[in-house]
Amino acid sequence: MVVTTIVLIIKLIIILTIILLSVAYLTYLERKVxxxxxVRLGPTHVGWKGLLQPIADAVKLIAKEDIxxxxxxxxxxxxxxxxxxxxxxxxxxxxxxxxxxxxxxxxMNPYIADLNIGILYIIALSSVGTxxxxxxxxxxxxxxxxxxxxxxxxQMISYxxxxxxxxxxxxxxxxxxxxxxxxxxxxxxxxxxPQIIPFVIYIISALAETNRIPxxxxxxxxxxxxxxxxxxxxxxxxxxxxxxxxxxILTACVATVLFLGGWNGPILPEIVWFFIKVxxxxxxxxxxxxxxxxxxxxxxxxxxxxxxxxxxxxxxxVTSVIIYIM
Amino acid sequence: MMKNRRNFFDIILFxxxxxxxxxxxxxxxxxxxxxxxPYRKPRIYPRFRGVHYMKTNxxxxxxxxxxxxxxxxxxxxxxxxxxxxxxxxxxxxxKYTIDLSRCIYCGFCEEACPADAIHMxxxxxxxxxxxxxxxxxxxxxxxxxxxxx
Numbered sequence: 001m002v003v004t005t006i007v008l009i010i011k012l013i014i015i016l017t018i019i020l021l022s023v024a025y026l027t028y029l030e031r032k033v034x035x036x037x038x039v040r041l042g043p044t045h046v047g048w049k050g051l052l053q054p055i056a057d058a059v060k061l062i063a064k065e066d067i068x069x070x071x072x073x074x075x076x077x078x079x080x081x082x083x084x085x086x087x088x089x090x091x092x093x094x095x096x097x098x099x100x101x102x103x104x105x106x107x108m109n110p111y112i113a114d115l116n117i118g119i120l121y122i123i124a125l126s127s128v129g130t131x132x133x134x135x136x137x138x139x140x141x142x143x144x145x146x147x148x149x150x151x152x153x154x155q156m157i158s159y160x161x162x163x164x165x166x167x168x169x170x171x172x173x174x175x176x177x178x179x180x181x182x183x184x185x186x187x188x189x190x191x192x193x194p195q196i197i198p199f200v201i202y203i204i205s206a207l208a209e210t211n212r213i214p215x216x217x218x219x220x221x222x223x224x225x226x227x228x229x230x231x232x233x234x235x236x237x238x239x240x241x242x243x244x245x246x247x248x249i250l251t252a253c254v255a256t257v258l259f260l261g262g263w264n265g266p267i268l269p270e271i272v273w274f275f276i277k278v279x280x281x282x283x284x285x286x287x288x289x290x291x292x293x294x295x296x297x298x299x300x301x302x303x304x305x306x307x308x309x310x311x312x313x314x315x316x317x318v319t320s321v322i323i324y325i326m
Numbered sequence: 327m328m329k330n331r332r333n334f335f336d337i338i339l340f341x342x343x344x345x346x347x348x349x350x351x352x353x354x355x356x357x358x359x360x361x362x363x364p365y366r367k368p369r370i371y372p373r374f375r376g377v378h379y380m381k382t383n384x385x386x387x388x389x390x391x392x393x394x395x396x397x398x399x400x401x402x403x404x405x406x407x408x409x410x411x412x413x414x415x416x417x418x419x420x421k422y423t424i425d426l427s428r429c430i431y432c433g434f435c436e437e438a439c440p441a442d443a444i445h446m447x448x449x450x451x452x453x454x455x456x457x458x459x460x461x462x463x464x465x466x467x468x469x470x471x472x473x474x475x
Contacts (some may be wrong), residue, residue, distance in 0.1 A: 029354040037350045041360040 011112060019092055022190035023245040024054035025182055030286055030299035037290040053289075061241075063233065064234035069141070072231065076139035081232065081239035084132030091125040094118040095253045096180045098263045098270035110271070111180075115292040117256035119171060122254060123164055126209060130156045133228050136240070140231035148227030151217050151297065158304040159208035165312035166205065169319050170258045183262030197315050199259045201308050203284065208304070210244060213289040243272040252281035335382055338466035375431045375446040378390035378424060379474050380467035389443035392419040396435035396444055406433060419464065426452060447474045 028043065028050070035042030042051030068077065093112040101110040115121050132152055137149020171177055173195070174185035192199045208215040211227075229240045256262060256277040265273035295303070336342065361368050370376075381389045392409040408421035433446050447470060454460050 036358060037354045039356060039359050040355050041358045041362075044362070076343070143358045287347060287350060292343070 008112070015092065015112065016089070019089060019246060019249070021241065022249060023242050024058060026245045026249060026282065027057070028054045029257075029274040029282070030289075033283065034290045037287070049261070055242075057286045058238070061238040062235055066235060067233040070259050071141040071230050073139040073141065074112055077231075078236075080132045080135035080139060081229075081243075082132075083135065083224040084129050084225040084243040085246075087125045087129035087132065088250060090251070091122045091250050092246075094121055094179055095250075095257065096183060096262065097274045098182075099180075101271070114180060115178065117177045119167060119177050119182070119258070121252070123160070123167070126247070126250075127156070127160060129247070132243075136232070140228070142231050144225045144230045145228050147228050152211065152228060155208055155211075155217065155285040155300060155304075156213065158301060159308075161206040162201055162304055162308035162312055163205040163209060165235075165309060165316060166201040167254075167258060168316050169195045169198040172316070179257050179262075183257055183264065186261040187264055190259065190264070192259040192261075195259065195315075195319070198312060199255070201312050201315075202255055202259065203281075205308060206255065207285065207288065208300070210247045210251055210285075212248065212285055214292040214295055215300060216294060219299060248282065248285060249278065252278045252285070257279045337443050347453045359360075370448050374450075375433045376415075377426060377449040377452060378435070378467055379444060379445055379447045379469060379470035380422075380464065381443055381471055382468055386468070388419065388422075388464055389441050390419050390422060390464070391441045391443070392417045392422075393440060395438040395440065399438040400429075401432060401434065402428045402430050419462055422464040422467070423461050424467070425461045427454075427457055445471075445474075449473065 030040040031053075032050075043053040046052045046056045068074065069072075094115050096111045098110040119186055133152045133156075134149050137145045137147075137152070138148070170182060170191040176182060176185070207213075211217075229237055232240060242310040256274060260277045260281070262277075263270035263274045265276075268276075338358045344385050365412045383389060392407060393408075394407055396405075397405040397407045402424040406421065406423045406425075407419065410420040431446065435444050439445075444467070449470065452460070
């Protein structure tokens with residue numbers, strides 16, 4: 001009992017460190033990729049090729065003075081970054097990065113929890129994360145923050161529907177909500193081949209969920225300064241920032257597990273395949289970010305309700321009929 | 327009503343988005359245009375117009391004859407010239423200053439000069455702690471000529 005608890009705690013620490021480091025280096029990747037797509041260099045100054053830039057940013061944010069504006073609702077203001085951050089980090093518990101891992105001869109499970117409702121848990125947590133944003137917008141007592149959080153909640157609720165419906169299709173094919181079993185069902189064929197339409201819908205709604213660029217109305221700089229976290233400073237701001245990027249990685253992981261076959265792949269070790277696929281999905285995000293302009297709010301809602309949800313519904317019906325016949 | 331020019335397949339296959347993606351990926355693999363300025367010197371083009379210099383004769387004296395033409399043509403009136411008569415009745419340049427903080431580096435003085443004296447150089451780094459230190463005299467301009475050679 002004691003040993004398993006210690007192993008669990010060590011595993012938690014390792015996974016948390018990896019997530020936080022990868023979130024930090026995701027900002028570096030974003031700045032580099034977007035920079036090169038705009039024929040610039042991106043960060044080059046701090047460390048070799050600018051590799052220490054995320055560390056420098058983190059140190060700067062931690063060292064900054066924690067300013068709390070006088071007009072805010074203090075308790076809600078302080079809780080909301082924690083809610084958002086915890087929800088996005090906790091969802092990583094069920095992501096299986098490989099079928100089996102061995103560390104110095106000790107066999108370990110490459111995930112923290114093997115829930116039989118894994119995908120449901122992730123969707124639920126990402127919905128709860130929205131509460132943090134709404135609370136931040138309300139507690140900040142600022143028009144920009146309030147408008148940003150209103151937009152965010154509307155956007156997240158509409159796109160979560162499309163996302164859930166697109167997730168249902170691979171779940172139907174695998175016959176399980178468990179992420180491990182979904183991955184193992186894709187041993188012979190990745191679900192992206194029969195389910196290319198829900199994959200596209202998933203990518204679009206994941207971009208909307210994480211407030212990335214074609215859908216970043218929440219933090220539209222020209223209209224809303226920075227969106228729901230304008231009033232936040234130092235580490236509280238950093239928590240929102242980390243949560244946003246952790247969400248990006250999370251949606252990429254879920255896309256990998258549900259559609260791109262998870263750890264399945266020839267020759268290379270399973271964990272390497274998993275990370276290659278996640279990086280590929282993230283690269284697609286960044287690529288779209290530097291290509292597309294921002295949508296108008298009514299266009300965003302129209303795309304969600306009038307296009308994505310009907311297509312996803314039709315797809316579910318067709319998939320279920322085919323599964324029922326076969 | 328305005329006719330929708332896009333056809334159905336363009337919409338469902340995201341043709342326009344893929345065109346955009348193609349453009350960005352081309353730029354991704356092209357060479358960045360960033361100049362690493364403080365670390366590497368920027369490229370100076372042949373017709374670059376930087377801080378002025380004054381050409382000299384073999385004895386190291388300025389070619390300037392004190393004709394006032396550069397001061398007359400200067401649009402920002404930053405060239406200040408004062409002349410005096412020498413012992414043999416020739417014209418001597420008593421004072422010749424350029425206020426580099428007012429200069430717009432248009433190069434008109436170089437074009438106006440009849441004596442092949444004032445020229446635009448390649449030097450571009452100018453730092454001074456007061457405005458008066460931007461006002462340079464003949465000595466500075468002549469020394470600048472040595473630097474340019």
